[in-house]
Amino acid sequence: MIRIFILIMMSLSMTPSVLERNDVIEFIDLAVEKSNLTREEVLNYLKDAQPSEKAVELRSNQPEVKATWDNYREKRVTNTRIKNGVKFIRENEDIFNQVENDYGVSKFYIAAIIGLETNYGSYFGSFNPLDTIFTRAFNPKSNFWQNELIELLVLSKRYNLNPKEMTSSWSGAIGLGQFIPSSYNAYGVDYDYDGYVDLMNSEMDGIASVANYLKIHGWKSNQPAVEEVSFGNNFSDLDDAEIDKLELPFKINNFRTKVSLKELNDAGFLVSLNISDELTPLLFYEEGYTKLFIGFDNFRVITKYNRSSKYALAVHQLAEAISEKFYE
Secondary structure (H helix, E strand, O other), X not given: OHHHHHHHHHHHHHOOOHHHOHHHHHHHHHHHHHOOOOHHHHXXXXXXXXXXXXXXXXXXXXXXXXXXXXXXXXXXXXXXXXXXXXXXXXHOHHHHHHHHHHHOOOHHHHHHHHHHHHOOOOOOOOEOHHHHHHHHHHOOEOHHHHHHHHHHHHHHHHOOOOOOOOOEOOOOOEOOOOEOHHHHHHHOXXXXXXXXXXXXXXXXXXXXXXXXXXHHOOOOOOOOOEEEEOOOHHHOOOOHHHHHOOOXXXXXXXXXXXXXXXXXXXXXXXXXXXXXXXXXXXXXXXXOEEEEEEEOHHHHHXXXXXXXXXXXXXXXXXXXXXXXXXXX
């Protein structure tokens, strides 16, 4: 028994610390250079970091990529989530009304994002941001996620937080609206004026921060995000596989696509719209029908939150459903 114990201790002592890795040593130099963190502070935070195999697995299986629109939608725009969205707004109605007035962002879209991200604050994730962001920063090496790791350490120092003890998503997103650390630092709002941006425990801060994010990224007050439109027979009765095979002059269902009405109709969609805005066409198979949705500027603002057309369309549909239920 003693011999087994000695072997276990020897094996633990031979396991290299993450602080001894060359890539981590280079990162420590970078973190000190790019922030107000001391070397000792960086070392103290990183000594507890552990790569997360589960985060790597989840990174490769995101529903925004893997799921059909019908499957994606049916898990997000549900009757329960709609009902709870109405309840969440009513419980925080004064905050939502004040935020709408201050930021010009619809309370229904704010609530929809929070509903999709954390089920209205009931589930912040099952990971910690230190391990998940450390994993994304080094496996494989990512300049973007190394910067997020620095932002996490800066955030932890600013508010005296232990990043190992915080709760996050598999990608290190934090709080009511699931902000990655750079967004927390840049767009977080101390809306309750207590001197602390608290996206984990303050609904005032969390709601206002989502609104602030959308406003800064270009949300236009009282303007539509998405409109479902009638279209010609050329593209009717197409399922997901057939939509994916379409060859068009532009990419369909891509949030980066911006075309004019003329370009859309020249491609055969035959849409009638009295609008000169740039359009993002979304052709999806939904509940047995091929439907065409047109995304406008506010739709593309939502994709700044999550770079997925499916996500942004789900936010829109959930927001509309919550609004309808709210005013019944």
